[in-house]
Amino acid sequence: MTTSGVTLRLLDRADKEILKLPRTVKGAFFDFQHKFRANPHTTGLKLQQLKGDHRLWSARVNDEYRALLLRLADDDWLIVSVKHRKDVYNRLSYGVNQVTGGIEYVDLEVVEDSVLGRLPGTTVQTRPTPEPQPSALQPKPLFTAWTDRQLTELGVAEPLLPVIRTLTTEDQLLGLVEYAPQLTGEVLIALFDGASYEDVLDQVTRPVAATEPVDPDDLAAAAERPATVVTTTDEDLRGALESGDFGRWKSFLHPTQAKLVERRYSGPARVGGGPGTGKTVVALHRVRHLVRQLSPGLDKPVLLTTFNKNLAADLRSRLLELGGDELLSRVEVSHVDQLALRVVREAEPGNGKQAIDDGQAVREWRALLDELGEDTWDPEFLHEEWTQVILGQAVGSRTDYFRARRAGRGKSIGRAERAEIWQLAERFTQRLDRLGRQTWDQIAERAARLEMGREQRIQNIARQREEVGGLDNVHLQDGSGGWLRHRYRHIVVDEAQDLRPAHWKMLRAMAPRTSDDLFLVGDTHQRIYKNQVTLGSLGVNIRGRSAKLTLSYRTTRQILRSALGVLGETTYDDLDGGSETLAGYRSVLNGGLPAGHAFPDWDTEREGVAALITGWDADTDTAVPHEQIAVCVPTNQMAMEMGYTLKLHGVDAVEIRSDGPNGSAGVHIGTMFRFKGLEYQRMIIAGVTDGLVPRADVSRLCDVEPTRYRHEIQRARSLLFVAATRARDSVDVFWHGRPSPFLDSSWVKTERGGR
Numbered sequence: 154m155t156t157s158g159v160t161l162r163l164l165d166r167a168d169k170e171i172l173k174l175p176r177t178v179k180g181a182f183f184d185f186q187h188k189f190r191a192n193p194h195t196t197g198l199k200l201q202q203l204k205g206d207h208r209l210w211s212a213r214v215n216d217e218y219r220a221l222l223l224r225l226a227d228d229d230w231l232i233v234s235v236k237h238r239k240d241v242y243n244r245l246s247y248g249v250n251q252v253t254g255g256i257e258y259v260d261l262e263v264v265e266d267s268v269l270g271r272l273p274g275t276t277v278q279t280r281p282t283p284e285p286q287p288s289a290l291q292p293k294p295l296f297t298a299w300t301d302r303q304l305t306e307l308g309v310a311e312p313l314l315p316v317i318r319t320l321t322t323e324d325q326l327l328g329l330v331e332y333a334p335q336l337t338g339e340v341l342i343a344l345f346d347g348a349s350y351e352d353v354l355d356q357v358t359r360p361v362a363a364t365e366p367v368d369p370d371d372l373a374a375a376a377e378r379p380a381t382v383v384t385t386t387d388e389d390l391r392g393a394l395e396s397g398d399f400g401r402w403k404s405f406l407h408p409t410q411a412k413l414v415e416r417r418y419s420g421p422a423r424v425g426g427g428p429g430t431g432k433t434v435v436a437l438h439r440v441r442h443l444v445r446q447l448s449p450g451l452d453k454p455v456l457l458t459t460f461n462k463n464l465a466a467d468l469r470s471r472l473l474e475l476g477g478d479e480l481l482s483r484v485e486v487s488h489v490d491q492l493a494l495r496v497v498r499e500a501e502p503g504n505g506k507q508a509i510d511d512g513q514a515v516r517e518w519r520a521l522l523d524e525l526g527e528d529t530w531d532p533e534f535l536h537e538e539w540t541q542v543i544l545g546q547a548v549g550s551r552t553d554y555f556r557a558r559r560a561g562r563g564k565s566i567g568r569a570e571r572a573e574i575w576q577l578a579e580r581f582t583q584r585l586d587r588l589g590r591q592t593w594d595q596i597a598e599r600a601a602r603l604e605m606g607r608e609q610r611i612q613n614i615a616r617q618r619e620e621v622g623g624l625d626n627v628h629l630q631d632g633s634g635g636w637l638r639h640r641y642r643h644i645v646v647d648e649a650q651d652l653r654p655a656h657w658k659m660l661r662a663m664a665p666r667t668s669d670d671l672f673l674v675g676d677t678h679q680r681i682y683k684n685q686v687t688l689g690s691l692g693v694n695i696r697g698r699s700a701k702l703t704l705s706y707r708t709t710r711q712i713l714r715s716a717l718g719v720l721g722e723t724t725y726d727d728l729d730g731g732s733e734t735l736a737g738y739r740s741v742l743n744g745g746l747p748a749g750h751a752f753p754d755w756d757t758e759r760e761g762v763a764a765l766i767t768g769w770d771a772d773t774d775t776a777v778p779h780e781q782i783a784v785c786v787p788t789n790q791m792a793m794e795m796g797y798t799l800k801l802h803g804v805d806a807v808e809i810r811s812d813g814p815n816g817s818a819g820v821h822i823g824t825m826f827r828f829k830g831l832e833y834q835r836m837i838i839a840g841v842t843d844g845l846v847p848r849a850d851v852s853r854l855c856d857v858e859p860t861r862y863r864h865e866i867q868r869a870r871s872l873l874f875v876a877a878t879r880a881r882d883s884v885d886v887f888w889h890g891r892p893s894p895f896l897d898s899s900w901v902k903t904e905r906g907g908r
Contacts, residue, residue, distance in 0.1 A: 159190050160229045164258060165382035165405050171235050181215040182235060211241050223247060225373045233258040252308040254363030255380025256372060257334040259312055267328035268316060292321040295345060303350060308336040308358045327743040336361060338741045339704060346739055356703060356737050361408040379408040402434040413700055414438040421671035422698040427738040428878035429707030432674035436647045439672050441476050443643045444483045453485045454642035460651040462488050462812045464830045468647060489656045490593050493600035500603050506591040514592045521584055539578050540594040545654040551575045564858050597655035604662035611637055639665050649675030653684045657691040677725045677733055679875050681826060687730045695729055703737040707832055708878050709744030716877040718897040723867050747884040749900040758889045759798040762839055765885060766804050781834040783821040785876050787845045796822050825876045836880035839887040846873055846893040870895055
């Protein structure tokens with residue numbers, strides 16, 4: 154933001170420093186930035202150069218605190234720190250990183266104090282020295298395997314090399330990372346976690362490297378590169394400082410994220426990554442970027458969609474935070490089933506059938522089999538066969554069903570069995586028609602057919618236009634309800650791993666097949682429904698346009714390690730026929746170990762959860778608002794019982810429903826499914842008991858239907874993984890009786906209380 158020709162920017166790390174300042178100082182800082190933009194040379198600001206440095210300046214925030222600024226150009230300033238006046242003359246280092254071309258700033262005294270504080274007795278040499286020789290009495294330094302040259306080639310800040318050479322423990326490393334430039338921290342953590350030099354170069358450094366030669370003296374050019382993460386507007390600054398880490402997503406994008414947001418893609422593109430890596434943030438900023446490229450108008454040519462109502466409501470709220478009504482006015486935000494239902498109702502205005510979910514549909518299958526006296530088939534198997542094969546492949550006849558592929562379905566069935574299933578499927582659809590009901594799979598499949606037909610008509614019109622030299626055929630357009638065109642120019646999909654095949658057919662047909670058409674984000678490790686797809690076979694070709702985010706901004710290293718253990722050795726797909734891993738997935742955030750809590754029965758377990766929350770409330774130093782605490786459980790009945798127990802202990806609870814929290818004040822309670830896409834400071838996962846996680850009926854499939862068993866176990870693991878990674882600060886897992894087999898020793902070792 155500029156006033157009177159002055160530009161004032163805030164460096165990424167500086168906002169975290171300001172957040173820790175007393176409230177009165179933060180208030181004074183807001184006043185300071187307004188005055189500085191108006192006239193940096195106002196007498197009260199006391200703007201002056203620091204001795205011995207023509208680019209580093211200080212200015213008065215209040216009587217006790219000073220802002221440190223780099224002068225990038227005559228009227229272009231960058232705030233790198235806000236310090237107490239006694240610390241202004243610390244040993245400060247700034248410069249342009251030769252790899253990324255971005256501006257980096259380090260307070261060497263703060264870094265050294267942080268490292269020293271992690272291990273009393275350690276000394277830090279502030280000048281380059283020969284690499285220390287480990288002895289039998291001294292722990293081996295962490296980074297002896299890499300030379301200074303290798304570390305700087307990876308992007309490590311050169312002034313920190315002497316400190317890095319003294320590090321001997323993970324705790325010391327995390328102390329340095331807290332204050333080091335971002336790339337330095339990411340490189341060191343990746344090396345510490347076992348990545349090779351080549352892997353770090355490829356996965357961490359190259360994605361953020363400058364594409365042009367870097368002039369170390371040109372700070373103005375460096376400030377414009379993606380690696381210099383800054384904010385310049387009052388609104389962004391206030392949002393970042395008032396919301397803390399929860400609000401930073403609006404203002405500060407990692408350079409890797411920024412590149413994905415702003416890149417032009419020649420067709421559909423996909424961004425993957427583990428929980429907390431900012432996939433949804435990338436999707437939201439991508440929407441804003443696409444809207445900014447639009448011509449003026451009143452239409453909504455951009456669709457932002459996801460798989461359920463709860464997440465769609467959250468996306469709408471966050472998009473409003475990001476760009477206000479102006480941005481929201483050009484974007485349609487809708488969950489994908491709602492979108493499909495609207496398409497069907499537009500085409501069939503008399504269709505008043507009630508939509509039912511999978512659970513209700515399975516009950517209808519069971520009722521049909523009971524009426525027929527048929528006990529050969531399992532209702533869940535029939536429902537999945539109908540949805541995934543018959544509806545999923547748009548099979549329209551028995552003959553087509555005989556030829557349909559059943560890859561991944563596990564149980565092999567012959568021609569006679571297919572004939573039986575087809576007859577049962579016909580009876581099932583007739584039953585639903587009589588009852589005036591339809592499943593969401595039926596709605597999605599019908600919407601896909603309608604949109605594919607619409608796309609075909611658009612393509613026919615285009616061919617006719619080409620044949621007559623570009624003129625429109627009025628008669629061909631007539632009866633279409635207006636000049637026929639695609640519903641959207643751009644489509645952005647969040648949580649892509651949970652969409653059905655028919656959803657993808659529908660979405661593919663809704664936008665023209667051109668550049669920047671479809672942009673999807675998702676992680677198959679977090680798939681919580683049974684919708685496994687191969688995008689290429691559905692017309693969504695992402696080959697060569699896939700990227701992966703690997704840095705978690707939410708989950709601590711301690712939580713991440715335990716959560717990854719939940720996934721086990723299972724192989725996950727990449728949405729396009731290949732496999733996907735979380736290799737390189739990492740965090741630079743430090744925190745406490747996850748805790749396990751064992752109890753003899755469900756009643757005492759609920760009491761244990763209540764005791765934990767009331768204990769947190771009693772500690773005024775660490776208490777957090779109840780809205781930042783979540784309790785998730787395996788079933789709706791358990792959620793009701795947990796809420797009742799908490800109320801008896803004076804703890805208000807808010808139920809998480811399909812459209813979000815049912816209230817504004819209280820601990821959030823719901824099933825694991827409800828917490829997808831959400832985040833909390835403290836997460837409690839209760840009822841993680843063998844027979845509940847996974848369900849007992851899943852275990853019974855092991856010998857009968859091994860393929861289906863593997864899929865169900867993978868889904869159950871993913872659900873627990875999702876729940877564990879909703880947490881920022883702490884995770885507490887409760888169980889009664891025998892713990893879930895998904896909990897490895899990292900959870901059970903930390904077992905506390907209960908027995």
